[in-house]
Amino acid sequence: MQADHERFIHETINLAEAAVAHGNEPFGSLLVKNGDVLLRVENTVYTGNDMTNHAEMNLVREALKQYDPAFLTDCTLYTSTEPCAMCAGAIYWSGIGRVVYGCTEQRLGEIAGIGLDVPCRTIFASGARKVDVVGPVCDLDAEKIHLSYWLRRSQ
Amino acid sequence: MQADHERFIHETINLAEAAVAHGNEPFGSLLVKNGDVLLRVENTVYTGNDMTNHAEMNLVREALKQYDPAFLTDCTLYTSTEPCAMCAGAIYWSGIGRVVYGCTEQRLGEIAGIGLDVPCRTIFASGARKVDVVGPVCDLDAEKIHLSYWLRRSQ
Numbered sequence: 001m002q003a004d005h006e007r008f009i010h011e012t013i014n015l016a017e018a019a020v021a022h023g024n025e026p027f028g029s030l031l032v033k034n035g036d037v038l039l040r041v042e043n044t045v046y047t048g049n050d051m052t053n054h055a056e057m058n059l060v061r062e063a064l065k066q067y068d069p070a071f072l073t074d075c076t077l078y079t080s081t082e083p084c085a086m087c088a089g090a091i092y093w094s095g096i097g098r099v100v101y102g103c104t105e106q107r108l109g110e111i112a113g114i115g116l117d118v119p120c121r122t123i124f125a126s127g128a129r130k131v132d133v134v135g136p137v138c139d140l141d142a143e144k145i146h147l148s149y150w151l152r153r154s155q
Numbered sequence: 156m157q158a159d160h161e162r163f164i165h166e167t168i169n170l171a172e173a174a175v176a177h178g179n180e181p182f183g184s185l186l187v188k189n190g191d192v193l194l195r196v197e198n199t200v201y202t203g204n205d206m207t208n209h210a211e212m213n214l215v216r217e218a219l220k221q222y223d224p225a226f227l228t229d230c231t232l233y234t235s236t237e238p239c240a241m242c243a244g245a246i247y248w249s250g251i252g253r254v255v256y257g258c259t260e261q262r263l264g265e266i267a268g269i270g271l272d273v274p275c276r277t278i279f280a281s282g283a284r285k286v287d288v289v290g291p292v293c294d295l296d297a298e299k300i301h302l303s304y305w306l307r308r309s310q
Binding site: 060085094095109122 | 204205206207209212215216219220224239240241242243244245247248249250268269270271272273277278281282283
């Protein structure tokens with residue numbers, strides 16, 4: 001199980017690198033069910049000209065087009081960085097049952113100086129529906145892209 | 156100023172009633188600048204088949220299509236019920252400068268038994284950008300539609 005988590009988190013880090021190569025911010029997410037990857041999604045805030053186009057938000061919208069909430073209950077959203085409050089809320093409303101994240105949002109905030117520093121567990125704990133959370137996973141690997149991306153932006 | 160707030164909140168309540176008439180949940184939002192209403196938006200979770208189509212989320216997405224963040228800083232989002240964590244996050248990322256809400260999310264939770272009970276002020280306080288919040292405003296009027304809608308749903 002932990003080996004699966006590490007493998008999928010590394011895949012989200014690859015997606016985050018692809019997002020930067022495509023002109024966006026360094027975030028990527030996967031939707032996984034029974035070990036199969038159903039969706040691979042990148043951040044598109046700049047190419048989509050919409051600052052709410054976070055990887056997780058994009059994934060939730062695509063998942064809701066393709067699957068119903070009952071199906072999503074048994075799915076896991078893997079994401080390179082802990083979901084922000086907006087994305088945690090979107091995951092809550094979507095019916096997705098579990099989140100596994102790379103580095104914490106707090107660490108992103110320390111590096112980037114932006115963000116909403118509310119742990120996703122706090123958002124989920126305030127709701128009527130249970131969402132399981134695992135993380136951080138491979139956080140030192142997950143934070144590397146932030147160290148390079150946000151440092152370059154601030155120069 | 157308070158009279159303006161009350162007038163616009165009543166307009167969002169009318170939009171919430173229209174949303175129910177259109178087959179959706181009872182929520183409506185306005186985008187206002189210098190007393191002019193720029194956008195009128197309803198919840199579309201059922202007609203759009205997307206549980207993230209909250210009124211505020213729909214408004215933010217429409218606002219980002221039409222205006223840039225610098226313009227939005229001087230805008231106010233009026234909404235019939237306090238924004239949930241997802242919508243507060245979206246407002247934060249959009250650049251909108253102020254939120255005025257009708258009844259609290261806590262009151263919605265008491266009535267409907269759903270929702271994410273994190274005050275929007277908590278979400279905004281966790282960010283690097285300031286968002287002003289006014290509310291509750293005309294909360295007893297704003298909660299009426301929830302008392303009728305969610306009671307009917309539970310029967």
